[in-house]
Amino acid sequence: MRFTKMEGCGNDYIYINCFEEAVNQPEKLAIAMSERHFGIGADGLVLIMPSKKADFRMRMFNLDGSEGEMCGNAVRCIGKYVFERGMTQNKEISLETAGGIRYLSLNVENEIVKTVGVDMGEPILEADNIPVLHESSPVIGKKITVNEKELAFTCVSMGNPHAVTFVEDAQALPVEEYGTLVEMNAFFPNKTNVEFVQVFDKNHIKMRVWERGSGETLACGTGACASAVAAILNGFCDREIQVSLLGGELTIYWSEEDNHVYMTGPAAFSFDGVWLRGV
Numbered sequence: 001m002r003f004t005k006m007e008g009c010g011n012d013y014i015y016i017n018c019f020e021e022a023v024n025q026p027e028k029l030a031i032a033m034s035e036r037h038f039g040i041g042a043d044g045l046v047l048i049m050p051s052k053k054a055d056f057r058m059r060m061f062n063l064d065g066s067e068g069e070m071c072g073n074a075v076r077c078i079g080k081y082v083f084e085r086g087m088t089q090n091k092e093i094s095l096e097t098a099g100g101i102r103y104l105s106l107n108v109e110n111e112i113v114k115t116v117g118v119d120m121g122e123p124i125l126e127a128d129n130i131p132v133l134h135e136s137s138p139v140i141g142k143k144i145t146v147n148e149k150e151l152a153f154t155c156v157s158m159g160n161p162h163a164v165t166f167v168e169d170a171q172a173l174p175v176e177e178y179g180t181l182v183e184m185n186a187f188f189p190n191k192t193n194v195e196f197v198q199v200f201d202k203n204h205i206k207m208r209v210w211e212r213g214s215g216e217t218l219a220c221g222t223g224a225c226a227s228a229v230a231a232i233l234n235g236f237c238d239r240e241i242q243v244s245l246l247g248g249e250l251t252i253y254w255s256e257e258d259n260h261v262y263m264t265g266p267a268a269f270s271f272d273g274v275w276l277r278g279v
């Protein structure tokens, strides 16, 4: 089975073109391929598929085999993939995901996709729809105790669930220890992705992420959007924010006009390969 390794800000997935390859057990394949010693090594698996509702369809699986509804970094990578591999000539592309249809806008120079802008839609702030167990919406400052330390979370769904907390020093934080505890906390019926955010100024934040089903990754596109929305809701930032991640930079803009969140950032090919094991 042919595959392609791509990354967006260091958030790396294995991409399979399902117009050419058949994948029968994506959950198992995600676990096998994502494993670094017996597999390829990645944060998970992404399938590029035909769609009845949009130009293309994406399914994404975390490294533990669980399916995520949305993935911002993968959405940008798919834009680069389908354009540069001749699957479309369009620079405006619609993509069906389990979290809704997303609209991509490719910035192309000499037939190379330099960056991809994505209309990530409206952030979901109703507790029941994130979902998080909480009496009121929006969910701002929800207290969760991890290892005897109380943290306050702002909860946002970008199609997939995120819990964002603001910290003094993101670099010094025990992200793995705190991340697991929050991901698994009973307040989150579908578990959650967890973001630790340090505010530099009104237009610049740093984010580390603990991803549901994958652990700490170098970046998370939906997490960057959720963190920007949370920073704005808490009055820390203006509507255009640069998000510095361990693996790169994203620009997020939450429009007052249409309430949509817009993400712009890079996408890159790493290598093509052929998978020789089963699942």
Ligand SMILES: N[C@H](CCC[C@H](N)C(=O)O)C(=O)O
Pocket (backbone or CB within 6 Å): 011, 062, 067, 068, 069, 070, 071, 072, 073, 074, 160, 161, 193, 211, 212, 213, 214, 217, 219, 220, 221, 222, 223
């Ligand atoms: N890294 C992805 C998000 C994956 C989310 C996944 N871990 C989930 O279970 O929701 C991003 O760039 O948006």
